Amino acid sequence: MTLSAKAPLLELRNLTKTYGTGETAMQVLKGVNLTLPKGEMIALVGASGSGKSTLLNIIGTLLRPTSGAFTMLGQDLFTASDATLTEFRNRHIGFVFQFHNLLPDFTALENVVFPTAVRDGFERTSARRRGRDLLDLVGLGDRVDFRTTELSGGQKQRVAVARALMNKPELILADEPTGNLDTKSAQQVMDLIKAVNKSENATFLISTHDERIAGQCSSRVEIGDGHISW
Amino acid sequence: MRYGLKVALRHLTSNPSQTGLLVFGVAVAVFIFIFMSALIGGLADLMVNRTLGGQAHITVKAADRPLPLLATDPGIEVLLARQTSVRDDTGIQNATPLLPVIDGLPGVTVSSAQITGGAVLIRGERLRQVSVTGLSPDRVTAIIPFDQYLQAGRSSLTGDRVMIGATLAEELHLSVGAPITLRTDQGNLAALRVSGIYATGVGGLDSAAAFLDIKTARSLFNIPNAVSRIELKLTDLYEAEAVARRIVATTGLDAEPWTQTAQQLYEGLKAQSDTGLILKLFALITIVIGVASSLMLTTYRRRPEIGIMRAMGASQGFILFVFVSQGAIIGLIGGVFGAAMGLAILTPLTPKGDVAAGQLPIDVAQGSIGLAILLTMLGATLASILPARFAARIDPVEAIGQ
Numbered sequence A: 001m002t003l004s005a006k007a008p009l010l011e012l013r014n015l016t017k018t019y020g021t022g023e024t025a026m027q028v029l030k031g032v033n034l035t036l037p038k039g040e041m042i043a044l045v046g047a048s049g050s051g052k053s054t055l056l057n058i059i060g061t062l063l064r065p066t067s068g069a070f071t072m073l074g075q076d077l078f079t080a081s082d083a084t085l086t087e088f089r090n091r092h093i094g095f096v097f098q099f100h101n102l103l104p105d106f107t108a109l110e111n112v113v114f115p116t117a118v119r120d121g122f123e124r125t126s127a128r129r130r131g132r133d134l135l136d137l138v139g140l141g142d143r144v145d146f147r148t149t150e151l152s153g154g155q156k157q158r159v160a161v162a163r164a165l166m167n168k169p170e171l172i173l174a175d176e177p178t179g180n181l182d183t184k185s186a187q188q189v190m191d192l193i194k195a196v197n198k199s200e201n202a203t204f205l206i207s208t209h210d211e212r213i214a215g216q217c218s219s220r221v222e223i224g225d226g227h228i229s230w
Numbered sequence B: 001m002r003y004g005l006k007v008a009l010r011h012l013t014s015n016p017s018q019t020g021l022l023v024f025g026v027a028v029a030v031f032i033f034i035f036m037s038a039l040i041g042g043l044a045d046l047m048v049n050r051t052l053g054g055q056a057h058i059t060v061k062a063a064d065r066p067l068p069l070l071a072t073d074p075g076i077e078v079l080l081a082r083q084t085s086v087r088d089d090t091g092i093q094n095a096t097p098l099l100p101v102i103d104g105l106p107g108v109t110v111s112s113a114q115i116t117g118g119a120v121l122i123r124g125e126r127l128r129q130v131s132v133t134g135l136s137p138d139r140v141t142a143i144i145p146f147d148q149y150l151q152a153g154r155s156s157l158t159g160d161r162v163m164i165g166a167t168l169a170e171e172l173h174l175s176v177g178a179p180i181t182l183r184t185d186q187g188n189l190a191a192l193r194v195s196g197i198y199a200t201g202v203g204g205l206d207s208a209a210a211f212l213d214i215k216t217a218r219s220l221f222n223i224p225n226a227v228s229r230i231e232l233k234l235t236d237l238y239e240a241e242a243v244a245r246r247i248v249a250t251t252g253l254d255a256e257p258w259t260q261t262a263q264q265l266y267e268g269l270k271a272q273s274d275t276g277l278i279l280k281l282f283a284l285i286t287i288v289i290g291v292a293s294s295l296m297l298t299t300y301r302r303r304p305e306i307g308i309m310r311a312m313g314a315s316q317g318f319i320l321f322v323f324v325s326q327g328a329i330i331g332l333i334g335g336v337f338g339a340a341m342g343l344a345i346l347t348p349l350t351p352k353g354d355v356a357a358g359q360l361p362i363d364v365a366q367g368s369i370g371l372a373i374l375l376t377m378l379g380a381t382l383a384s385i386l387p388a389r390f391a392a393r394i395d396p397v398e399a400i401g402q
Ligand SMILES: Nc1ncnc2c1ncn2[C@@H]1O[C@H](COP(=O)(O)OP(=O)(O)OP(=O)(O)O)[C@@H](O)[C@H]1O
Pocket: A019, A020, A026, A028, A046, A047, A048, A049, A050, A051, A052, A053, A054, A055, A209, B402
């Protein structure tokens, strides 16, 4: 790997997140320090309720941290406006969620193309071409025009992976991407992520409490008691 | 924002029963709007035609000069004075050059210069007091559509011809062609011949009026040059006050619109149109509430999707646009559908000629169809703003609910 590929993609310094205020306030992240290099496939492990989703949502710019420093690709995201974050998210971050991943009234291809189309204002032919290629890549070339309600759970997650790649983001966040799948489908999705991580040079941060999933990643971050350990 | 429209349309088409029901509801409200417009408009026309059919929309008379001061000397006291008008009995002087001016005013369809006076019709032993109107022979039907009311004879007034009402004809045993003597209040006598007998349904016109050639009337009432009044019909009845003001300003004469002469009718029409307005407003409110509540439900149901779209980089503005578009599209389709319904149902219900008993005086041409579609689209769009703002502010983390 080249040096620049190892330059940090993301830096969190002393990051905290407190839910609620006053007596009901609960500090979930108590000063997280984290530097993510490019091109890796990192597992984020921790017990249920340890704050994995909270951390992923903050990194995904969907949730505001309470204090600390948060920079990605050299840009300060702690103070950035909502509009800036939306734009940043669209260009630089892909998501694979556990549930509610796809838009049910749209076809597989339309879902994959969404991140580009919403930016361009319409579905360009070039975007559709890339969408088809990505569906081919995830092994769903024959399901392009299927409504997402006509796909199996594993197929849906593979469409979600294809969509996460659409805008060639530097970072893809996957919050328990296989949590909802049987072992066989889960392994298929993991194989896909591993392949894509190599072929597209996409950085993955995958939260899981499944050791078999975590073991397949190139590195591992543990979260517990509001802190992070490598 | 083509893509926003695509998403909006997909939302609408993916739930055909909900969208269909909503569009149908909007269409029904639009239909009610159009129905009310057509009914109120038709009803107003009917009332105006029934009551105002034989009346002028504006009556122009000589100006009333200010009353003279009676007691100018402080030493003199006025004991009794009763004079309400100093209007010139001889009518409008030099009317001849004025007529083309009045005819040329925008909104005036036809004018009718008239000589009026009191007279007695004499037939053998019988006498009847009548009010006489002298009309220009080429404008006999300008104000009162005698052709529609004629029972016998023709509406022609040249020379010694006279037209009288059916009640009067019966009382005096007159038929078309019968000779009759007329004596004016000034004592002038004329031998006339009945050319037509009409029945307008208006008591005074049918029992105590006579119409003759304006030339005959001039000599009978000793008015060689002036005219007593000029009556006008307008293209738009409801412009009467404005046109009357313009006539006063340009000619210096007195111009009375029908809204003053037939004030009760005017107020009745106004109350009726106000009622219609309120009902139409309710129809619009129904649309707004229906669209707003339906879209509110939709946005709530689509919360996870909205969260996903936001996570994929859709801006708040995009989400807002998607849901406002849905309101606008529903308004447009519901409006057009309701308008089509209005045309289809109300066109056959619009009476062709006279309104028969038991028939609604609907006039589909007054259905304000364009306005109905426009207001519906506007209302539905406004109605969608609240749910759309709600949608745009949904917290993606909560909505995706990881
Ligand atoms: N919106 C919220 N308001 C208040 N508390 C919250 C909120 N979201 C999460 N929490 C709390 O923060 C803690 C961490 O939650 P989080 O969802 O990040 O954990 P997790 O590691 O993803 O758990 P799991 O493995 O079960 O998904 C939990 O105790 C949770 O109850």
